Amino acid sequence: MEARPEQPGVARRDLLIGLAAVAAWPTAAAARTSRTAEAVRRKAQALARRPYAPPSAPLPPELAALDYDGYRALRFRPEMAIWRDLGLPFQLQMFPRGGLHTRPVELYEVVDGEIRPIAYRPDYFIAGTADEAALSADAGFAGFRIHAPLNDPAWYDEFAVFLGASYFRAVPRGGVYGLSARAIEVGSGEPGEEFPAFRAFFVERPSPGQASLTVHALLDGPSLAGAYQFTIAPGEPTVFEVAATLFPRTPLGRAGLAPLTSMFLYGPGGAHAFDDFRPQVHDSDGLLLARAEGEREWRALSNPPSVQVSRIDEPRARGFGLTQRQRSFEAYHDLEAHYHRRPSAWVEPLGDWGPGAVQLVELPARGEGEDNIVASWRPASPPPAGRPFAYAYRLHWSAAIPAARPLAPVAGWRAGRGDAQPWRRFVVDFGPVEGADFAELAADVSVSAGAVRHVTLQPNPNRRGARVAFEYNGQDAPAGELRARLVRTGEAVSEAWVRRWPT
Known part of the structure; x- marks a missing residue:
């Protein structure tokens, strides 16, 4: 290899020392992060050794x-953002306590x-509509949000927020807020x-050019305390x-573990129940699961008349969202809520979580301000009292869920009356099928209870995909699941569409 000439005016010894310092910086930064994480773990362990006592801090009545x-009228002054004057890649803005957000958090x-x-x-x-005097008291913080040049290099966009219990939300480039995540449910x-x-947050000051921000958090509740580390990259x-x-x-x-919380008011064909001009209203429309051998399952969400709980057992956690x-x-057709720009979220477990189940909870909702959907991983062997339990995962906020292998996605579905009562007709559209001749495809439709008839498969050039249609009679089925997918020589080439019956 040709020798690299020394830089003018820089002694070789000084250059080598400088290069060594640059190479060692990530290691030094990682060591500082590790020390902070350990300090938060010690705080959580000390909390867990004592009976739970919620923080008590009086809040001005106004x-x-x-x-x-x-509460929304209480606005942070952007010119006072943390790190604004330092030219760093991230800035912090805080939320005051007030309204529903009465719990104090330390920052x-x-x-x-x-x-x-x-x-x-x-x-x-x-202060907005509130009295300035109310803010002059030691009201304290309720949470904070993170800004970075997400969509425009010259502008710091809000892209993540920690506010309320253990809730946090984020958006990808070009998106708006929608569903939430929680530390635990x-x-x-x-x-x-x-x-x-969350009782306290410890935010590491970033370095110039740093692509991610590290946030440590101390969690406390009646059944547990916890230490969390979030490494956040917009x-x-x-x-x-x-x-x-x-x-x-x-x-x-x-x-x-890794719970996601969302809102589903109504979907295809449900507007009449709410007398609403909008065809659909939801932050999320389906639960996506990574199953064994690379298969994926997309379960259509519902707004049920009573609480519904579905558990999908797996020998290990492969991913859900x-x-x-x-x-x-x-x-x-919503110019204010922009539901078409709301993100999906995907949980990618890191390490082996052991056997368990993805649990989906669907609650009745009367309005779009109610979060009525919860998805999480329930371990088969719950963490016992008095013993630390550690796990890790990667959470993607995106317009599109990362694909494990080419599988045609569920692109949409609808339902209506069949040829005769009590038959119902279901139509499921799948997106593009990669590398498949339509003549090689078949529709695979099954139900856990009830009867199916008139199964058809048609090409759908509007989606460059395929449509599966069938009629279902669930009159004598107290509970069951409908399932449809595309196969080629018996092997799945699409996600499986799943719908619970009755809804």
């Missing part, structure tokens, strides 16, 4: 009484391994559901790498 619009900045408090200041905020859809909450997709250690106070038999498949404006 702030506590704020409604949704009143800290981590600089070269040193933890420094971010103190509450009333002049951070514009305990008893979703059951009496006595718990909502563990883009398409926006990706969270999550490492968690739980310290259970009690056996976590009702706990779900809530999708927003309908991505055209014409599917919603």
Whole structure:
């Protein structure tokens, strides 16, 4: 190899020292992150050794009484964003306590391994409709949001937010907020559901040019305490790498890992039930599952008349997510909510989570302000009390879920009356089938209860895919599932469309 000439005016020894320092920087930064993570784990473990005591901090009555619009009127002053004057790739803006967000959270900045408090200041905020005097009290923070040049290199867009219990949300490039994630769910859809909450955040100051931001969080709730580390990279997709250690106070038999929470009010053909001009209203329209041997299953969501819980057992967690498949404006005709731009979210487990089940909870909802969908991983062997439990996953926020192998996606579905009562007709459209001659395809339709007839398969040039149609009689079926997919010589070439019956 040809020798590289030395830079003018730089001694070779100094150059080598400088290069060594650059090479060592990631290792040094990783060591500081590790120390912070360990400090948060120690705090969580100490909390778990004591009985749960929710934080108590009085809130000025005027702030506590704020409604949704009143709380939204409390605005952070962008010119006071954390790191704004440092020219760094990320900025932080905080939320004050008020309205539904009464729990205080502590915020800290981590600089070269040193933890420094971010103190509450009333002049951070514009009071909006509230009295300035209410903000002048030590109201404290309820959460924070993260800004970065997501869509325009010259503009810092809000792309992630931590606000409310253990909820957090994010958007990819070109998207808007939709579904949420949580650190953990305990008893979703059951009496006595718990909502563990973040008590403190420790945000590492980024370096110039850094592509991701690291956030450590301390979680506490009646059944457990926990330490979380989020490594957050904005883009398409926006990706969270999550490492968690739980310290259970009690056996976590009702706990779900990596939960996603969303809203489904109605889908195809459901507008008449709400007398709404919009054809569909939802943040997510399906639960996508990675199954054994590379197969995938897309389960259509519903707004049921009563609580529905579905469990899909797996020998190990392969991946799951809530999708927003309908991505055209014409599917919603909503100029304000922009449902066609809301992201899907995909949970990619890191390491072996052991056997368990993806659990889907569907709750009745009367309006689009209600989150009524929860999907999570329920371990077959729940974490026992008194023993730390660690796991990790990667969470993708995107307009499209990453594909494991070429499988035609479920592109849409509809239902209506069949040729005669009580038969119902279902039509399922699949997207492009890669490398397949239509003559080689077959429709595979099955039901766990009831009867099926008139199964047909047609090419659908509008989607460069195929349409499967069938009629179903579930009159004598108290509960069951409908399933349709495309196969070639018996092997799946599409996702499996699944619909629970009755809805």
